[in-house]
Amino acid sequence: MFEDKERKEIESIGKYPLIQKLSEKIELSHAETLCGINEDASAVTVAEGVIFNASRLFMEYVHFDLTYFPLRHLGYKCAAAAMSDLLAMNVIPTHLRINIAVSNRFSVEAMEELMTGVRMCCHRYKVDIVGLDVGSSRTGMAISVDTFGTAKDEEMVKRGGAGEKELICVSGDLGAAYAGLLILEREKQVFEVNPEMQPDLSGYDYLLERQLKPEPRLDIINALKEKAIKPTSMTNVDEGLAGALAKICNASDKGCVIYENKLPIDTLTFNTLKELKIVATTVALSGGEDYELLFTLKQEDYEKIKTIENISVIGYMQEKSAGENLITNDEMMVELKTMGR
Amino acid sequence: MFEDKERKEIESIGKYPLIQKLSEKIELSHAETLCGINEDASAVTVAEGVIFNASRLFMEYVHFDLTYFPLRHLGYKCAAAAMSDLLAMNVIPTHLRINIAVSNRFSVEAMEELMTGVRMCCHRYKVDIVGLDVGSSRTGMAISVDTFGTAKDEEMVKRGGAGEKELICVSGDLGAAYAGLLILEREKQVFEVNPEMQPDLSGYDYLLERQLKPEPRLDIINALKEKAIKPTSMTNVDEGLAGALAKICNASDKGCVIYENKLPIDTLTFNTLKELKIVATTVALSGGEDYELLFTLKQEDYEKIKTIENISVIGYMQEKSAGENLITNDEMMVELKTMGR
Numbered sequence: 001m002f003e004d005k006e007r008k009e010i011e012s013i014g015k016y017p018l019i020q021k022l023s024e025k026i027e028l029s030h031a032e033t034l035c036g037i038n039e040d041a042s043a044v045t046v047a048e049g050v051i052f053n054a055s056r057l058f059m060e061y062v063h064f065d066l067t068y069f070p071l072r073h074l075g076y077k078c079a080a081a082a083m084s085d086l087l088a089m090n091v092i093p094t095h096l097r098i099n100i101a102v103s104n105r106f107s108v109e110a111m112e113e114l115m116t117g118v119r120m121c122c123h124r125y126k127v128d129i130v131g132l133d134v135g136s137s138r139t140g141m142a143i144s145v146d147t148f149g150t151a152k153d154e155e156m157v158k159r160g161g162a163g164e165k166e167l168i169c170v171s172g173d174l175g176a177a178y179a180g181l182l183i184l185e186r187e188k189q190v191f192e193v194n195p196e197m198q199p200d201l202s203g204y205d206y207l208l209e210r211q212l213k214p215e216p217r218l219d220i221i222n223a224l225k226e227k228a229i230k231p232t233s234m235t236n237v238d239e240g241l242a243g244a245l246a247k248i249c250n251a252s253d254k255g256c257v258i259y260e261n262k263l264p265i266d267t268l269t270f271n272t273l274k275e276l277k278i279v280a281t282t283v284a285l286s287g288g289e290d291y292e293l294l295f296t297l298k299q300e301d302y303e304k305i306k307t308i309e310n311i312s313v314i315g316y317m318q319e320k321s322a323g324e325n326l327i328t329n330d331e332m333m334v335e336l337k338t339m340g341r
Numbered sequence: 342m343f344e345d346k347e348r349k350e351i352e353s354i355g356k357y358p359l360i361q362k363l364s365e366k367i368e369l370s371h372a373e374t375l376c377g378i379n380e381d382a383s384a385v386t387v388a389e390g391v392i393f394n395a396s397r398l399f400m401e402y403v404h405f406d407l408t409y410f411p412l413r414h415l416g417y418k419c420a421a422a423a424m425s426d427l428l429a430m431n432v433i434p435t436h437l438r439i440n441i442a443v444s445n446r447f448s449v450e451a452m453e454e455l456m457t458g459v460r461m462c463c464h465r466y467k468v469d470i471v472g473l474d475v476g477s478s479r480t481g482m483a484i485s486v487d488t489f490g491t492a493k494d495e496e497m498v499k500r501g502g503a504g505e506k507e508l509i510c511v512s513g514d515l516g517a518a519y520a521g522l523l524i525l526e527r528e529k530q531v532f533e534v535n536p537e538m539q540p541d542l543s544g545y546d547y548l549l550e551r552q553l554k555p556e557p558r559l560d561i562i563n564a565l566k567e568k569a570i571k572p573t574s575m576t577n578v579d580e581g582l583a584g585a586l587a588k589i590c591n592a593s594d595k596g597c598v599i600y601e602n603k604l605p606i607d608t609l610t611f612n613t614l615k616e617l618k619i620v621a622t623t624v625a626l627s628g629g630e631d632y633e634l635l636f637t638l639k640q641e642d643y644e645k646i647k648t649i650e651n652i653s654v655i656g657y658m659q660e661k662s663a664g665e666n667l668i669t670n671d672e673m674m675v676e677l678k679t680m681g682r
Contacts, residue, residue: 055438
């Protein structure tokens with residue numbers, strides 16, 4: 001947990017001065033933002049179009065373990081995860097609101113660390129923080145984040161638009177965040193047995209970064225827009241590829257086939273999981289927190305998509321009755337339901 | 342707590358079937374609503390104007406005690422409280438999103454009760470539920486609600502617009518919700534000492550209703566609009582009148598004076614608090630959860646406001662240097678800071 005050198009208790013300054021203090025460093029970058037934190041609601045000017053909203057609730061002990069999760073990273077991750085839900089509808093997030101419930105085991109400095117992370121992520125992705133509230137918790141910490149942005153109706157991409165024979169694509173690589181979590185959990189156990197031991201996290205940088213500080217894939221959405229590619233369906237890969245595929249297949253009333261040898265798995269992820277005696281494909285299918293984008297494309301977009309980095313074509317859509325299947329490396333066909341869910 | 346006759350475990354049906362089940366009874370009433378619960382984000386068509394967003398995070402043991410809080414009422418209250426934040430900016434809420442984190446001590450039926458309450462409130466106020474997620478908690482229940490609506494720029498009322506000599510008005514009456522809480526806490530203690538005793542809540546109906554099932558003051562906003570009255574400043578009375586007044590005074594850079602004999606306190610509230618040996622004025626000033634609207638008006642609006650039911654004029658704004666004061670029933674002037682905060 002965050003080590004306080006000079007610890008100031010939240011109670012000693014009070015709720016509103018704390019919110020004021022946390023707000024001071026927030027910079028707004030959108031001219032459309034009329035007001036935020038110091039009003040009962042935030043207000044943002046919008047043009048005629050569609051407003052998109054997403055919300056996430058993060059609970060201590062379920063979504064994060066503060067024994068190894070630095071608060072600054074936690075703030076960054078909560079913001080990034082919420083943004084990724086808007087991106088998954090082909091919408092660029094512009095505004096974010098955050099509510100934090102904490103017990104008195106957290107200091108003012110700890111809250112500042114958390115908000116520094118939120119601010120860093122929002123600054124990087126040009127998202128204005130227009131809501132910030134801090135309340136009490138008698139149990140663990142809870143963080144709720146909601147984010148919104150606008151787009152034109154025709155830009156919206158839903159889960160249900162995939163057609164037969166269309167290409168299934170996924171951004172980035174899969175399983176790294178889960179592998180990072182396993183490494184952190186392993187070192188936590190070592191530490192619990194022997195608190196004198198320093199955690200050995202060297203060599204796992206990429207996995208830890210994917211777990212502790214994921215990036216929303218704004219780059220992918222921008223690249224697709226640049227090439228004038230509009231996915232026919234899309235969703236966020238936040239609970240494993242199999243679950244994300246099921247969302248697209250169910251909503252589109254279609255089946256799919258994907259190839260194990262096409263799944264994008266980073267070498268470090270693969271080797272680390274092997275070391276832990278876990279099959280990387282299983283983690284890619286049913287791990288979690290990748291925050292990558294899964295989408296389908298018309299076949300004629302293949303030439304265009306090939307030129308974009310960090311996108312893998314992993315299979316294609318088919319008729320519903322054909323099911324949702326994985327072709328393994330040894331050319332067996334396995335139902336995804338038995339693998340990943 | 343909610344008594345389960347036939348208890349179905351959440352685990353036994355799984356997250357997505359549970360969300361599906363809870364979603365089935367949700368009816369959407371706005372043609373602008375394009376999609377909601379079954380996508381990564383909700384989408385709502387908007388005209389050119391301003392979008393207003395508010396969010397609240399409710400934590401078990403802090404905001405509600407399930408030993409006496411029926412889940413249906415809890416759902417209603419969470420929705421009502423979030424809506425009241427938009428109303429406090431003179432904006433009518435049209436959409437709401439909810440995320441719930443629960444442990445396995447809750448059943449599917451318990452979740453249905455909670456959502457029935459949310460649905461009832463949303464149905465009553467014509468608010469579409471466009472987000473619903475259920476996640477895990479290892480500690481208490483947490484509920485996050487965010488709500489939004491649009492308005493024209495010129496309709497927005499902020500905290501900072503109050504001018505000197507303007508009238509200070511408050512809707513409804515104050516302190517009832519807190520008095521209701523005290524009664525519930527008293528009966529809980531009786532029950533804890535002797536579980537055979539049935540709680541004696543008769544005669545306290547109004548107080549219990551204000552605590553367990555508050556109503557957002559859409560009626561007041563509509564009445565003001567009908568009479569073409571636009572408050573110069575406004576805020577939600579959710580943590581006592583003194584706190585709400587401070588928000589308006591600080592944002593407007595003004596002082597104020599209010600009269601104890603003008604504070605709207607229901608007779609039952611007054612008598613119950615007297616029975617509990619608590620001064621009603623103190624509760625009105627620093628109680629909580631009234632969800633009434635505090636606003637300021639230009640003096641020329643006085644004739645118009647007089648004709649609206651459930652609005653009390655309780656004092657007036659003054660220059661900042663004069664401070665924030667209460668004139669007591671025995672005509673003493675007391676600084677509000679020492680009374681209510």
